[in-house]
Amino acid sequence: xxxTQPHSDHDERIVAQFTRWAKPFAELPIHAEAESMAQIxxxxxxxxxxxxxxxxxxxGIVTCALAQTGAQVxxxxxxxxxxxxxxxxxxxxxxxxxxxxxxxxxxxxxxASFDRVVTRYSFHHMLTPEKVLAEMVRVCRPGGxxxxxxxxxxxxxxxxxDRAETLRDPSHTCALTVQQLLLxxxxxxxxxxxxxxxxxxxxxxxxxxxEDWPALKAMFEEDISGGQDHLGMGAWTASDGIRFYFPxxxxxxxxxxxxx
Numbered sequence: 001x002x003x004t005q006p007h008s009d010h011d012e013r014i015v016a017q018f019t020r021w022a023k024p025f026a027e028l029p030i031h032a033e034a035e036s037m038a039q040i041x042x043x044x045x046x047x048x049x050x051x052x053x054x055x056x057x058x059x060g061i062v063t064c065a066l067a068q069t070g071a072q073v074x075x076x077x078x079x080x081x082x083x084x085x086x087x088x089x090x091x092x093x094x095x096x097x098x099x100x101x102x103x104x105x106x107x108x109x110x111x112a113s114f115d116r117v118v119t120r121y122s123f124h125h126m127l128t129p130e131k132v133l134a135e136m137v138r139v140c141r142p143g144g145x146x147x148x149x150x151x152x153x154x155x156x157x158x159x160x161x162d163r164a165e166t167l168r169d170p171s172h173t174c175a176l177t178v179q180q181l182l183l184x185x186x187x188x189x190x191x192x193x194x195x196x197x198x199x200x201x202x203x204x205x206x207x208x209x210x211e212d213w214p215a216l217k218a219m220f221e222e223d224i225s226g227g228q229d230h231l232g233m234g235a236w237t238a239s240d241g242i243r244f245y246f247p248x249x250x251x252x253x254x255x256x257x258x259x260x
Contacts (some may be wrong), residue, residue: 008170010127011103014170015079018058021207022081026059026089028206036198036248037065041252043194046071050115053139055104055132056122060086060097066118067095072116076100101115104132112141120149124165124175129240130184136187142257146190150204151175151182152197157232160223164231167216168208173228178249197249199234204242217242 002170018025025031034185040062046052047071054063057075059082067073075097077083083099090097104122117136123129136146152159156179165172176184178195185192203211204220220242223231225236 010173011078017074018079018168019081020058022079022085023081024207025086026061030202030206031059032061032065033200036200037062038150039196039198039223039250041065041069041148041172043196043252044116044118045145045147046116051113051118052118053109053114055107055113055117055119055136057086057099060089060099062118062120063097063099064089064095066088066092066135067097071116072098073098074098074109076102078103079240105134105135107139109139111138113139115141115144116147117144121151123148123150123181125171125173125182127173129176130187132186133184137190140255142145142255144255145193146253146255148181148211149248149250149251150181151246152178152181153232153247155179157230159213160230161232162234164216164219167212167219168204178251181249181251185251186248187254189256190228192251193251193254194252197247199245200248201243201245203238203240204235204244216225220244 040049044070046066050071052066052071052073054075056074057063060075063073063075063086075086080101083101086099117140140146153175154223158177162174182192208216220235224235224237232247234241235244
């Protein structure tokens with residue numbers, strides 16, 4: 001399928017970052033961690049035969065898990081290398097999923113095409129997440145569910161959290177607080193039907209460029225030694241290095257209209 005070209009310098013930054021990390025990202029166990037995945041699948045409430053769209057699907061981890069329900073699942077991502085990993089994953093799991101290379105702000109699908117529209121760990125990469133949410137609403141059927149899963153730092157930690165994440169990942173823009181995410185939904189005419197939270201444990205050394213490691217390590221060591229958790233990640237020093245938690249929220253909205 002013909003590749004959709006990135007539309008901005010920021011899109012180029014995303015493609016560069018995730019082309020570099022596509023295979024390690026796909027293989028890192030944290031991204032398929034069983035407990036958080038179970039929560040996400042429960043929130044999506046997908047059943048066989050439903051049409052489901054996974055936006056910014058990356059290496060297809062959520063896409064393939066949804067496809068195991070018997071749903072008709074489509075994944076779309078800006079980075080061709082991620083779509084390549086997603087196709088490999090679907091083949092290895094022997095599930096059927098359709099994949100596209102494309103931009104979340106300009107989805108190549110007709111209005112009201114899907115029963116569920118899902119995205120995980122993507123909004124913090126978006127310059128204008130409200131436009132992405134508007135596209136999610138557009139392609140969702142009335143009565144269908146829109147599901148956003150992303151890191152949501154506490155308001156008091158948001159700026160420090162963003163500084164750390166931008167250093168770790170230059171395609172990071174801003175991690176919304178729960179309140180900001182809910183406001184985006186309200187402005188789109190949506191009312192949440194489910195809000196739940198989990199913490200995802202990670203090791204700082206994983207997926208950090210060598211050139212960024214010294215500064216990032218120093219930032220976390222200062223936060224740990226100060227004992228104030230200014231980053232909002234609950235970081236600590238473990239036997240295998242620095243560990244921390246991503247504070248994650250799942251928000252589900254139902255598009256106004258007829259119930260499925």
